[in-house]
Amino acid sequence: MTTGMAVTGTATMTGIWAQPDRAYRIAQAKDSRFDGWFIVAVRTTGIYCRPSCPARTPNRENTQFFPTAAAAQNAGFRACRRCLPDALPGSPEWDLRADLAGRAMRLIADGVIEREGVAGLASRLGYSQRHVTRVLTEELGAGPLSLARAHRAHAARLLIETTALSFSDIAFASGFASVRQFNDTIGAVYAATPSRLRSARHRRVADTQGRLAVRLPVRAPMDSAGVLGFLATRAIPGVEELTEDGYARTLRLPHGPAVVRLRFEDGSGGRAAVHCSFSLTDVRDLATAVTRVRRLLDLDADPVAVDEVLGADPALRDSVTASPGIRVPGAVDAAELIVRAVLGQQVSVAAARTALGRLCAELGDRITEPDGTLRTLFPTAEVLAERGGEVLRGPRRRVETVVGAMRALADGSLGAHLGRDPAELRADLEALPGIGPWTAGYVVLRLLGAPDVLLTGDLALRKGAEALGLPDTVNGLLRHANRWRPWGSYAGMHLWRAAHLASAERAPARSA
Structure with a gap:
């Protein structure tokens, strides 16, 4: 299957901290859209803040700008206890x-x-x-x-x-x-x-039943319904579930298993947030768990920049208006994502979910203290490499592809982690027997959170393009997609959504 894929390394807002006049104007405007992009430090007080800190804006000659809180700390500045600049969405x-x-x-x-x-x-x-x-x-x-x-x-x-x-x-x-x-x-x-x-901390959230409660700030707008819909249709029984007010799943963390329950708060005045309740085996895993949830929900995205670029295209304008702040859901585990991608490339979402549920039921580790229906961890690469062939059904070649990929993960010959270069990871995946451009691109899209990956070979995506009046051939869509850079991944989510809406009364089109 042919895949169109472009990964950019820069953005229009990269390096704001190195543009002091522009950074100062943002700080004067107290524009919360830029929180997390850079740090504002005040020489006279020795304090560093987020750009939208409600305190009086210091004089220009007293300000200094840094790319990270660590850089400000290295220069001798302390965090503002009023705006809590470290409690921010991460920089896009x-x-x-x-x-x-x-x-x-x-x-x-x-x-x-x-x-x-x-x-x-x-x-x-x-x-x-x-x-x-x-x-x-x-x-x-x-x-x-x-x-x-x-x-x-x-x-x-x-x-x-x-x-x-x-x-x-x-x-x-x-x-x-x-x-x-x-x-x-x-x-x-x-x-x-x-x-x-x-x-x-006057309003500290009390722990209940051994859980840790954390509120994660979100850049508004946030298409929480779209994220929940994406995760819900792919939820693996025993591993994930859609709850009355959000989503929950098990996590395999460095020091033991965990369960996280998520609830979205749309908020007022653009102050969106996600409330997380973590049940951890070891509290050392809290920071890692938070990071993985942020990546799963794509909370560090820059929705205003994405919507401005995509909304300028007449073909996407109505979709952007209907779903502002669209996100590209990430992944919490490389092995899980690769198996999802391989199984999902030839069958419907529902069929892939059934196969994954059976796989987890037979090979997944059971957590010691189940949380409702959540009682299973997705199997490790080692277990899948050894026993996956015994459990998986379907074409022999597809089973061999899953087992081979898991063997490569288990022995270290395939490095699939957040530190990989997107092009290099894609090449390593495509070098494995049975993994083509679509599967490799899908893994790069969700594992690394690459913002400019457009899977033009995806059947559902091209059906969405057709529904929106866009070219539905690979080359035609690639040419049109130049106007979406560097946000091709987000444009793809709009096309997938258009395909789903167009076929709501028919069997769902294939997409992992």
Whole structure:
């Protein structure tokens, strides 16, 4: 199957922090759309803030701009306790950028340095530690250890403010080597002791039944109905479920299994959020779990920029108006996504869901304390490589493709993680027997959150194009798609939705 795919490495808003006059105008306007894109630091107070901080805008000569909170901390600034600049949607830049810095930031957010150190980060990126440190310091104003330190500080603050855990438990759960290091970092970053942070949090959400409650901010608008619909139609029994007010699923995390329950808050005045309730085996996994939920729901997207570009195309204008803030759902596990893609490339969504349910029921690990119907983890690559052929039904070649891909994941010959270069990952996938351009493109689209992947060979996507009056041939659609860059992935979601609406009374078209 032919696939059209383009991955960009830059965006129109990349590097706002390096454009001080523009950054200052954004800070003056207190434009929340740019929260997470850059940091505003005030020399006279030693505080750094988000661009929309409600405090009085400092004079231009007293401001300094940084790409990350870690860079501001390295320069001696402390986080504003009023606007909480670390409690932000992540920068869309890390999805737009396929370069070393962007890939490193995705891995650091997933907790790789806490688990594997800088050596592990560098190994995943395919460079020496020295080179990775040099590039991150030059481009982001902070090396990998400083970036990880900022990540740990944010994880610690979440636990301080949302749990009743002791500070010593929080220190080690957040990845600090000692309580002293924890206290020193909290003091340096927030200019407060852990006790003061906890007492200042007047509306702390109490834990219930061992769960941790976290509110994740979202850039509005957010097409929550579209995300829920996408996840619900693909939900694997025992692993995922659609709830009365949201979505829930099991997670396989570094230190043990977990269950997350999600509820969307549309909010008022553009203050959308997702409320998460985590049941964790080990509280050290909280920050990683949060990062994976953010990627699953594509919460760090820039919906205003996406809608402006796609809405300018008359063919997509009505769809953008009907579904503002469309998202591209991501993935929480590489093995799960690859199996979904391979099984879904030749059958309907419903048939793929049935096959995946049987696979998980027979090979998935059972969690010790089931949460309602959620009692199963998606099988590991190792288990699928060994026993997948015994359980999977259907054409022999398709079964062999799944088993072969899982074997490559299990033995390390296929690296499928957030630090991969999109083009290199695509090439590695296509080198595996039975995996073609469509499957490889779909994995890159959802695993890496690549913003400009258009699966022009997808039958449902081309039916959507036809329904919207767009060219429905591969070459014709590719030519038209030039006007959608760098948001081809989001345009694809609109085309899939158009196909679904056009065939609502018929059998659903194939799409994984």
